[in-house]
Amino acid sequence: KQEVTQIPAALSVPEGENLVLNCSFTDSAIYNLQWFRQDPGKGLTSLLLIQSSQREQTSGRLNASLDKSSGRSTLYIAASQPGDSATYLCAVSREGTSGSRLTFGEGTQLTVNP
């Protein structure tokens, strides 16, 4: 059974700091890994999608890497801002009996202090 772990569970940093969020998964047979952002009381917003054949993806100040063989991904946020405060979730996609299925980690709650 696929298990996804995110460390740390919570992180508080001052504005402007660069930071790394970690995600690990137990089964390397994945299609892709997706990073999401969730604001309090809101839905999930997709940030980055890395296919299993890729090593990294970038969007603005965000960079996500994937090492499928070791079962690890990192989300790097450069020059953090208070608006980045949210919970960040990673999820891996793998084949099920009727299509791909996502398994989520529990998330890292990020607070960026002004």
Place this chain on the structure above:
Amino acid sequence: NAGVTQTPKFQVLKTGQSMTLQCAQDMNHEYMSWYRQDPGMGLRLIHYSVGAGITDQGEVPNGYNVSRSTTEDFPLRLLSAAPSQTSVYFCASSYSAWRGYEQYFGPGTRLTVT
């Protein structure tokens, strides 16, 4: 595009009542799914559908029923609500059921069962 929409946003039920959570998408996506999010448990897959007329069970299907008569709609029915079904419910969709396409989430329905 409105993306993935869910109604209602909030709902309070008494134990034993039934109700339907609505989900619709206007992106002509083949794959739709329902998750529940609980503290300490992350997001867990309830049911999913790989196309109109085709549904399958996810990780926690008991107490829920789904059907998919159109590509756009994927309602989730609670047959006889129980306090254990108090949760936040998210609907998601993606272009295809296979190969792990990016998934898009609705804003969620917050359900309380008393």
